[in-house]
Amino acid sequence: MRARIVHIASNTFREAVRDRVLYNLIAFVLLLSGAAILVGQISIEIEKLVVINLGLTAVSLFGVVIAIFIGIGLVSKEIEKRTLYTVLSRPVRRWEFIIGKFFGLAGTLVVNTFFMGIGVFAALFYVSHPFVRADALILVALYFIVLEFLIICSVALLFSSFSSPLLSAVFSFSLFVIGSFAEDLRNFARMAHGISRWLATGAAYLVPNFSAFNVISSIAHEQPVAGQLILQNTLYALFYAIMAMSGAVLIFERRDLK
Amino acid sequence: MSAIEILGLEKTYSVGFWRKRPKRALHPLHFTVEEGEIFGFLGPNGAGKTTTLKLLMGLVFPTSGSARILGREWTDPSVKAQIGFLPEQPYFYDYLTAHELLEYYGQLSGVPAKQRKIRIDQVLQQVGLPDVQGLQLRKFSKGMLQRVGIGQAILHDPKLVFLDEPMSGLDPMGRREVRDLMEELKHEGKTVFFSTHILSDAEALCDRVAIIHKGELRGVGAVEDLTSSVQGKVEVIWQGAQVPAAIKALGAECHVTGDRVRVIIDENRQDAVIDILRRERQRLIAVIPVRTSLEAYFVEKLRRAETTAGSTA
Numbered sequence: 001m002r003a004r005i006v007h008i009a010s011n012t013f014r015e016a017v018r019d020r021v022l023y024n025l026i027a028f029v030l031l032l033s034g035a036a037i038l039v040g041q042i043s044i045e046i047e048k049l050v051v052i053n054l055g056l057t058a059v060s061l062f063g064v065v066i067a068i069f070i071g072i073g074l075v076s077k078e079i080e081k082r083t084l085y086t087v088l089s090r091p092v093r094r095w096e097f098i099i100g101k102f103f104g105l106a107g108t109l110v111v112n113t114f115f116m117g118i119g120v121f122a123a124l125f126y127v128s129h130p131f132v133r134a135d136a137l138i139l140v141a142l143y144f145i146v147l148e149f150l151i152i153c154s155v156a157l158l159f160s161s162f163s164s165p166l167l168s169a170v171f172s173f174s175l176f177v178i179g180s181f182a183e184d185l186r187n188f189a190r191m192a193h194g195i196s197r198w199l200a201t202g203a204a205y206l207v208p209n210f211s212a213f214n215v216i217s218s219i220a221h222e223q224p225v226a227g228q229l230i231l232q233n234t235l236y237a238l239f240y241a242i243m244a245m246s247g248a249v250l251i252f253e254r255r256d257l258k
Numbered sequence: 259m260s261a262i263e264i265l266g267l268e269k270t271y272s273v274g275f276w277r278k279r280p281k282r283a284l285h286p287l288h289f290t291v292e293e294g295e296i297f298g299f300l301g302p303n304g305a306g307k308t309t310t311l312k313l314l315m316g317l318v319f320p321t322s323g324s325a326r327i328l329g330r331e332w333t334d335p336s337v338k339a340q341i342g343f344l345p346e347q348p349y350f351y352d353y354l355t356a357h358e359l360l361e362y363y364g365q366l367s368g369v370p371a372k373q374r375k376i377r378i379d380q381v382l383q384q385v386g387l388p389d390v391q392g393l394q395l396r397k398f399s400k401g402m403l404q405r406v407g408i409g410q411a412i413l414h415d416p417k418l419v420f421l422d423e424p425m426s427g428l429d430p431m432g433r434r435e436v437r438d439l440m441e442e443l444k445h446e447g448k449t450v451f452f453s454t455h456i457l458s459d460a461e462a463l464c465d466r467v468a469i470i471h472k473g474e475l476r477g478v479g480a481v482e483d484l485t486s487s488v489q490g491k492v493e494v495i496w497q498g499a500q501v502p503a504a505i506k507a508l509g510a511e512c513h514v515t516g517d518r519v520r521v522i523i524d525e526n527r528q529d530a531v532i533d534i535l536r537r538e539r540q541r542l543i544a545v546i547p548v549r550t551s552l553e554a555y556f557v558e559k560l561r562r563a564e565t566t567a568g569s570t571a
Contacts, residue, residue, distance in 0.1 A: 090339075
């Protein structure tokens with residue numbers, strides 16, 4: 001069982017690599033080198049702040065785009081191209097396929113984030129060296145970004161298990177945008193009355209709360225991140241991803257592959 | 259033990275967006291396939307052949323009914339280690355090479371690493387692709403993809419192989435090779451279940467066939483039984499360029515092709531034709547009883563089904 005999941009995951013990773021998904025790293029490096037050189041020339045004293053902000057935001061956005069655009073096709077593309085038929089006619093259970101696909105995409109995003117993280121540190125070193133102890137906080141921000149990716153992967157996979165790639169992309173991206181403003185939605189729910197209060201509260205807790213993962217600005221200002229937040233975010237991301245994956249498995253287990 | 263027992267498998271889909279309405283793709287289906295035989299599943303396009311195969315593979319779920327494969331429930335996961343499946347017009351991960359693809363499928367089928375390496379080389383040889391194993395599948399022709407497809411279906415040495423339209427899109431040479439391969443599988447003791455709408459392939463290969471039309475089974479039987487209904491006529495072939503007037507006078511149906519004459523005549527006039535040929539000093543080549551071809555049987559079955567449907571309506 002575990003071996004089959006690993007094989008499906010590694011094939012998904014290999015597909016991403018061969019389809020040149022990691023080429024986005026070139027665009028990332030170009031963007032960051034250009035930004036580092038530019039801010040080095042035009043900003044005084046705040047070069048570091050700008051590079052951390054820009055670098056980590058780019059890591060997050062590049063990753064989100066990849067997570068959504070690969071995630072939405074993970075299942076539907078396999079059905080459309082009928083590659084799934086030869087996989088599921090083997091001793092592979094449907095849930096193993098879904099889990100394997102998820103780990104394959106998550107692995108791709110972790111590798112991608114690892115290289116982009118190196119890029120962020122390199123740009124930081126260019127504008128401000130040597131490194132100081134507070135720079136290690138960037139690792140926490142990168143960790144939170146990876147947790148964010150796990151949620152997005154699972155959500156994209158959930159949508160991909162029952163709808164077309166286009167609709168899945170729309171749903172996943174909308175959820176990402178709403179989730180980024182989840183705190184505002186919760187504040188709105190607190191202020192609302194009657195049925196709108198119930199609806200807003202329901203929506204606020206249903207969408208992933210990405211605002212809790214965004215520590216980029218505070219890290220750029222060298223403010224420490226509480227250990228409790230790290231634990232809380234880890235548990236939240238795992239819980240959300242497991243829930244979304246369970247939904248994907250439940251739907252996929254019953255689906256006719258026409 | 260039968261290789262496949264289909265016990266009333268039935269499939270009805272819901273179609274339409276807002277107002278769902280049922281559409282029956284397969285009426286309750288009952289037949290068995292014996293171990294070691296090549297079984298042809300025949301029917302025109304859209305008859306329900308692929309739906310049946312998808313049901314047996316667990317890709318779609320039946321509305322009712324069940325099946326047994328190799329003596330076990332068809333949903334039993336352990337069954338899948340012993341079956342191979344080639345879908346219609348297969349498409350594989352085109353970023354992989356043929357070797358990598360077979361490696362991946364071997365892993366999923368649980369073939370041990372050492373054995374996998376040997377099997378991949380054997381299978382690539384068997385399907386005639388040993389020289390292109392390092393080439394990505396996106397550079398493969400349709401025929402080559404079909405061979406890879408057959409390769410992946412037999413890689414784990416299954417007891418039962420399902421092939422959905424294995425000859426479709428292949429050139430005459432390719433079709434011949436697939437036929438040889440299927441016969442080879444039979445000699446190895448495997449059961450082959452294949453769907454096709456090319457009747458000559460079925461007639462040449464199958465021990466038994468089932469005919470399906472509009473989701474309903476129209477007939478099952480040994481090819482010989484279905485085609486052996488002698489129509490009381492014989493075909494006489496001899497070397498020559500023209501038909502003697504005496505034979506024409508017997509009411510024969512005559513065909514002249516090159517230096518060969520072929521006449522079809524009532525069985526009871528066979529001796530008279532042979533006597534005339536002796537007298538005329540013609541070289542007799544063959545006297546063959548006329549049998550109903552599988553195609554004629556098939557067309558007749560479909561025509562009857564259409565007539566019944568028309569009269570019911």
